[in-house]
Amino acid sequence: MEILYYPGCTLKNNATNFEESALAAMKHLDIHLKELDRWYCCGTVFSMAQDNLMLKFGAIRNLIRVAEQEQDRLVTLCSMCYNTLRRANAFMRSDPERLRKVNDFMYLEPQTYDGNVRVMHLMELLDQDYGFERLKEKVVFPLNGLKLGAYYGCMLVRPQEFSIDANYESPDIFERMLNSIGAEPLDFLYRLECCGAYQTVTDPEVTCQRTYAIINSARRVGCEALVTSCPLCAYNLDQMQEETEKLFADFESLPVFYFSELLYLCLTGRFKQEWYPKHHVDPKPLLQEKNLINEVVV
């Protein structure tokens, strides 16, 4: 299967491990994520301004790129890109007048946009197109005994009409995926709560408080690591643990993974060396303890 894929900025910079692991893992499943030609920043945060269409152009231009290639689906990895692109698309589609204005403005684009691209998250693709059952069959090194907290954060489930899981108050797509790769997902209190997002720039203490609460609630139920699909969540939950430790004397750290790293791990038994430095809390001891790394010595 080949499908257009939208990386977004962070995956090309801070979160290269996220992109590399996803592309590599998908290769094992015969899913070719084809990078979108001439992609553009998604706009990062979906603007709530109803009247300022300018703020949605970033997202819309990306969707035009998809239509240009005569494709109707676009896969993202980052939860934030997923949210921004999906909402911008729906915003345009909901009003023909708006769509007309945008198309008028972008008259230099080779074609007009009709709002018919479907934005999907990779997890959705695996669930709906590939199937978690099929994924399970492909798993060579199941993550047996690994207790994980699936951290959705905000962008995968909110607002409710753009939720990755129809059951937005109690989603389980993430848990079902972790189950299919042999891990044991645990329900924890803060799995759907905000990580502090951009407060990390202006008021890092707020983020530390969130990190403290989120990781503690996961620890309380026995999670050995958190899993996320958002580079910003990963930054706040992982990198910010350094600051959190300084603020809360009783804080105990917890490794944080991208879900794609675990997909790669269960398909190959390997965790690439260059990914370790991307983690603040080193996941290696945990992976070794659980006997999950099967490095082949040549």
Add this chain to the structure above:
Amino acid sequence: MKKIGVFVCHCGLNIKETVDVVEVARTVKEQNKEVVFAQDYIFMCSDPGQNLIKQTIEENNLDKVVVACCSPTLHETTFREAAKEAGLNEFQLEVANIREQCSWVHTDKQLATKKAIKIINSLIEKVRLNDSLEPVEAPMTKKALVIGGGVAGIQAALDIAEAGYPVVLVEKSPSIGGHMAQLSETFPTLDCSQCILTPKMVSVAKHKNITIHANSEVDMIDGIVGNFKVRIRKKAPYVDPNMCTICNDCAEVCPVWVPNEFEEGLAFRKAIYIPFPQAIPATYTLDIDNCLGLSPIACGKCREVCEANAINYDSYDEIIEEDVGAVVVATGFDLYNMEKMQEYGYGKYPDVIDGLMFERILSATGPTGGQVRRPSDGKVPKSIVFIQCCGSRDPEHHNSHCSRICCMYTAKHAKLYKHNVHDGNAYIFYIDIRSGGKGYEEFIQDSVEKEHIIYIRGKAAKVFQEKDELVVWGVDTLTGKRVEVRADMVVLAMAMVPSQGTLDLAKKLKMSTNEIGFLTEAHPKLRPVETVKAGFFLAGAAQGPKDIPDTVSQGSAAASKALALLSSDRIFHNPETALVVEEYCCGCGICVSVCPYGARVIDPKKKIALVEEVLCESCGSCIAACPTGASQQKNLTDSQLSNMLNAILKGVS
């Protein structure tokens, strides 16, 4: 030539201020040569006003009258009665609405006057072609059907029976009593619910005028007001109530355990069971869906032990036919499905329960014997969080309506819990407190001040289980802070919604409902227990959320309306019904499908459509739908309508 009289009312200043009434009377007379008399008067509805009409009819030998005044829904009857007294057929009088549809909604006096003249002219055109009609008459079957054996149906049945008329009471479940039989104690007096209900249930059982059909459902109601034909489907009565001695031997040997509906699934019952000790009819019921099988090979244990020989496996569903004159629908409520509120973790956490389950836990006859214990491990909860408005007042996600009783029963729950567990903490999340009944506000104040129940104004966002504790997140909107309460149990005050039986029946009988499915009354203020279906009356929570006092009052009100109907020997009906011009009718049956009242039928012999005049409510649906113009309405025929339109549109280009 017809002689028409026109009377123009001032309605004090209501009409006169905006409409030049003198000019109207003058112009109308000038424009219509058939109008032999036209006059304005300050209050036509007053006694002198009515006398003016009567006198003028007699003195001028009027054939037809138009009164220009307020809406016909208000005084049409008044004026038609007056006309009748003066010897005129009442249908030769028409009301032209120049108040609601003219003076009240306009400010330009000149234009309003012109409009009033047009309105009156159009009514003159209508009345010109009006036929003299006589009310439609039909005989009356002096017997009532009450659907639903909750406290509303019980009250209605008792009142009708007391007045001397026979009542057929149909109940879907094995016993009458409804939800009230499940309740522990009732607000605001804290008297035991069963103690006050069971005497009424016994009266029903003993009353010579009441026939109870339990385990039964109404299949179909045909016919017309005063003469309904009812088909009742009674589930196979495997246990003969007259022979059953309620010894419990059968239940002892029955090997099947299933969740007990009466205990809201908190306890189990056998496949042959009595729902609760005071059940009426007092007999055991065999639950055929869960029974292992009716042949001795499969099981047959209960029949073997029954000394009274009351159990007969060779039993079948029965169809019972009854003729009744009036129907009281009291099909009650269900609680909104908790599974729709995933944020509160119902189904996931056993200690998150709804209000009815908590009633059973509080009840002395309940699964815990009146001791407050939580379902998961039987531990006495040291703290309980109550969440009000679950599924109510939330139009975005659930229902927009207020369920009316939750503020009160939640306060009652918290109070009874505190009486039971003295050192327990009760927290109530609320939007605001609605305690409008007699003694209700005092009850709430008492809960806050004396019982130290902690009221938190705000909604709970989420319930989560950590180890054996439930974490409740919410917001206290009075301090603006987020709160986290750790509790042993959570009780959700789920919205009251119409019962499944109500929804099914409304569909079957084509009764109108609101968007949630509560049955609609004929007028929200002035006809609260009647429906637009003549002869159908409403009682209890099927019409809208209600507490026990209101339910009982409505039961009595519905009974008195039914009695007013039953006490007349013949019934009369407005004759301005649909009619069929037989030579135009092709028998296509479109009118039958659009008629909401079942008044249109196809004559099997002539193959044309007929009108059951007693059923017709003159809504006009069939007339609009008729493709050939065969359906007409008496005194509102196509030619009348066309003349009326001409009168209104005259001078309009």
